[in-house]
Amino acid sequence: MDTIITAKEWASASDGGQPPALLDIRYRPGGPPGLPQYEAGHIPGAVFVDLETALAGPAGPRGRHPLPDLAEFGAAMRRAGVRSDRPVVVYDDGLGWAAARAWWMLRWAGHPDVRVLDGGLAAWTAWGGRLTAEVAPVAEGDFEPEPGALPLLDADGAAQLARRGLLLDARAGERYRGEVEPLDAVAGHVPGAVSAPTTGNVTADGCFRPAGELAERFAALGASGGAEVGVYCGSGVSAAQQVLALAIAGIPASLYVGSWSEWSSDPGRPVATGPQPG
Structure with missing residues (x-):
């Protein structure tokens, strides 16, 4: 599966010819907004995509960032220049959360070639890449979503997977244990889920750990022997x-x-608190 690309690899891919579409997905829960940051300086050729409006539907009973309307998502991707026959690279300025949401949405919706810029904007500038405030015009893309290329869970599916396989909770450990809950009405975790904070996936510079280290991490959490794996967060x-x-x-x-x-x-859903068993 297409996954990540380094800053050096992006520089080579974007040098001449028709480079991959480049999407800036800067987003932080609670702000600051990503668009002003993009307008102040972004990787040349990047198009800003707003996570709240393009990569998620309105908050409600299905969660704070449910799946967006497919027609609206497809239109947003085409405005950003996304084509079915052209690779896509996405980046943000954090731990890869927002960029990975764009990666997952596009891959789930059928795009065959999407990668996350490893380490995001910080890795680009650390490599020596320049930023620009210029917003260049982008030719309309032709991408039409065809969902189902990646597996998706609903609440019932997550509950079942926690019993028969491995359901990972990607939030901070204190939220998993129910010690704090800054965003949602109830603290705790899905019964049977295993705590696996996303901070363990990256190094101090925000780049992903090598594949072997990640495999060891997830094997220690139970992702071995062909176990079925699912993930949730906030x-x-x-x-x-x-x-x-x-x-x-x-x-x-x-x-x-x-x-x-x-x-x-959902008051009918059970909630567990405290550390995971032994």
């Missing part, structure tokens, strides 16, 4: 980074997009 954003890390390690995984924000809004 609202299906950071969990996409975990799915990407699993893909780098060669482990297919399903994403529970509604995640804890959907699960905890």
Whole structure:
């Protein structure tokens, strides 16, 4: 599966000819907004894509970042110049959460070649890449979503997977244990889920750990012997980074997009707290 590309590789891919479409997915929960940051300086050729409006639907019973309307998602991707026969590279300025959400959405919707810029904007500037405030015109793309290329979980599916396979909780450990809950009404985790914070997937510079290290990490958590794996987080954003890390390690995984924000809004769903058993 297409996964990541380094800053050096991107520089080569974008030098001459028709380079991959480049999408800037800067987003932070609670702000600051990504568009002003993009306008102040971005990788040349990048098009800004807003996670809240293009990569997610309105918040509600299905969670804070449910799947967007497919027609609206497809239109947003075409405006950004995404074509079915042209590779796509996405980046953000964090731990790869927002970029991975774009990667997952495009791959799930049938695009065959999408990669995340490893380390994001920081890796690009550290390599010596320049930024620009120029917003160049982009030719309309032709991408039409055909969903189903990657596995997807709903709440019932996540509950079942926690019993028969491995359901990873990508949030910080204290949120998993129910010690704090800054965003949702109920603290805790899906019963049977295993804590696996996304910070463990990257090095201090924000780049993904080597595939072998990631494979060892996930094997220690139970992703071995052909175990079926799924991932959730607070609202299906950071969990996409975990799915990407699993893909780098060669482990297919399903994403529970509604995640804890959907699960905890249903009073009929059980909630577990405290550390995971032994």
